[in-house]
Amino acid sequence: MRLPAFAPHLLLASCVAIGHSFVHADEASPQTPTQWEVTELRFQVDSLADNPVDTPFSATFESESGQAISIPGFYDGDQTYCIRFTPSAAGKWTYTTASTTNALNNQSGKLTVSPATDERRGGIELDPDNDRQFQFQNGDRYYPIAFECDWLFALDAENANDIPKTRQFVDTLAENGFNQVVLNVFAYDVKWAKDDRLDTKYEYGSPKVYPFAGDNESPDHSKLNIEYFQRLDRVIEYLDQKGIAAHLMVYVWNKRVNWPEANSDADNRYFDYVVRRYQAYPNLIWDISKEALGYGHNDVTYIHGRIKRLRELDAYQRLITVHDYGYCRRFADKIDFVSVQLWQSELYHVMREVCKNIPGKPILNIEHGGYEKGPYVVFNGNYTSPEVCLERSYQCVFAGTFPTHYWQGAAWNVIVPDVTELAPADRPRLEYYRHLQTLVEKYDLGNLIAGDKRSNAGFCLHNGKGQVLYYVPKENDFLGLRLPSEVRGQTMSLTWFNPFDGTFSETTQQKIEQWPAVKVPGGDGFRILILNHPVASE
Incomplete structure (x- = not known):
């Protein structure tokens, strides 16, 4: 995307879904941006330094x-400098610029910020009242259900005018409950073999675009490709419009990117530019690097x-994590939340152990080893069944942590923007995560307590006030309950949730015996039991 040049010295732009709209800014008519929305102040200069960045x-x-x-x-670009301002409060604001360049120094103005609209909730931050949880700046809970799509930047990177494929795929994610996308600023190609059956229209490896001058094979690291970042803006902005966090990995070491030497002037220029350009987006989450310490590029x-x-x-x-569990485990004090890559078969207790070992931080299993199968084999991991991948996500949830989903039709260099083009058997079961979102919102799972044992099988979350949600494994025909002895003889209500179709059963009543047990409904797969019992008297 090439933003247009304008004659006036100062321009103000409010970010929209694609590109920006521009209006004149002057002292007599203060502009009216909106709380928690990105607004741009743009300043043109008559001349540039050798490297204007x-x-x-x-x-x-x-x-x-x-x-x-x-x-x-x-x-x-176009002899234009930009400040992106996302106001934290409504009301009148003033600004003054500073620069070593006279034309950019000591410019001042006024802004009148209108209150946030209903859909704007501010940036994502840590919940001060629950150190395992996130919230928006307005206090609403943010419960991440993440999806990895490393090459999302590439879908429309060669389209100067629009992002149709990006919109289509992001819309699909939003419709199916995902509210965080893990993506790279740039990745080049995978190192593993590619499926011979791969349709080239779904192949985004070895893109022609590049964030530096030149290209990945013959780079000029001393200069940045401004147009590359202008087009990446459109992706971040559209995610923001759809209420999806952009979990942005600044680097990746195992995807054949020709990076400048670590800590060189070129490396620092790139890193600083990414931070300067994207920090204002309220949906932004920082991740220093995918596979941060796994490939010998650098050290801690x-x-x-x-x-x-x-x-x-x-x-x-904005919040910071590192896509490397070894780093997060050793240096949890340096990050805001923990990213783990744990593939063990018995995942629930593994994630509970992480909680024990790293107190006081939210924990995202950014790779649980489940890579849902697609029409092409991209990278199989340990688990490819969509149902098993869902089981693993729920085990993260019931451990008091957060899941990330991978589909082999979108996680890496292969992306199918329109899943309806595929035969039904080849489509991902993304609706499973819409049903998970329903459960999260209906029962405020982020406010429930994890780790207690209130049954003789499965796992539970509870609110300490008589409501317990049980994850009941698919192997169970019956579930034995462990309820307070004080409520014995009273009545509990039972509702079953099917995580595969999102349906709730009729609520039934059952007397609480000395050793209460419930029969698990028939059907394949695990189930969720929502139990309510009287609160035991103090």
Whole structure:
């Protein structure tokens, strides 16, 4: 996407789904951005330094209530510099710019910020009242159900005018309950063999685009390709419009990317530019690198330095993780939440052990080894059945942690943007995760307690007030319950949830005996039991 050049010295733009709309900004008519939406201030200059990306530029914004934030800007091509401002509060704000370039220094203006619309809830942050959970800035709970799509940047990267394939695929994810997408800023190609049957229209490996000058084979790391990032903007913006977090991995070491030397000027320029350009997006979550320590590119000192550099440059202090469990386990104090890659068969207790070993942090199983099968074999992992992948996601949920789903038709270089093009047997069972979202929202799973044993099989979540949700394994014909002795002789209500079709059974009543047990409904697969019993008296 090439943004248009304008003659006026200062322009203000409000981010929309694709591209930006521009209006004149002047002192007599303060502009009216919206709380928690990205607004751009754009400044044109008559001349540029040899490498305009390196020109220092920032703006300090101050609200009438005294809030202040200093935001770094970035060069956006066409002799234009940009500040992206996402106001945290409604009301009047003033700003003043700072730069070593006279044309960019000491520019000032006023903004009148309107209150957030209903769908705008602010950035994602840690829940101050529950150290295992997330929330939006407005206080609403954020419960991640993640989906990995590393090459999402590539779907429309060669389309200068529109992002039809991106919209189509992101819409599919949003319709099926996913609210976080794990993606790379850039990836080049996989190292493993590719399926001979692969239809080339679904192949996005070895893209022609590149974030540096030149290309991946013959790069010029001293310069950045501004147009590449302008087109990536459209992806981040559309995810934001659809209420989906962009879990953005700045690097990836095992996808054949020709990166500059670690800690070189070119490396720092790239890293800083990504942070400057994307920090304002409220849906942004930072991930330093996919497979951060797995391929010998660097060491923990480098990752420490990247995190420190990011925190110093990100005015909005978006959440940070590292796609490497070894790093997260050893240096949990440096990250905001933990990303683990654990494939063991008995996943629930493994995830409970992670909770025990790393207290006080939300935990995302960013790869649980389940890669749902698709029309082409891309990477099989340990588990390919969509039903087994779902089981593993629910075991993460019932352990008090969060899942990430992979489908081999979208996780890596192969992406099928329109799943309806596939034969029904080849389509992913994404609706399973829409049903999971239903359960999460209906019973506020993020507010429930994990880890207690209240049955002789399966796992449970409970609210401490008489409501218990049980994960009942598919092997169970009956489930023995362990309820407080004080409620013996009273009545409990039982409702069954089918995670494969999203249906709830009729609620039934059952007297609580000394050793209460319930019969599990027939059918294949695990089930969820929602039990309510009287609260035991203190």
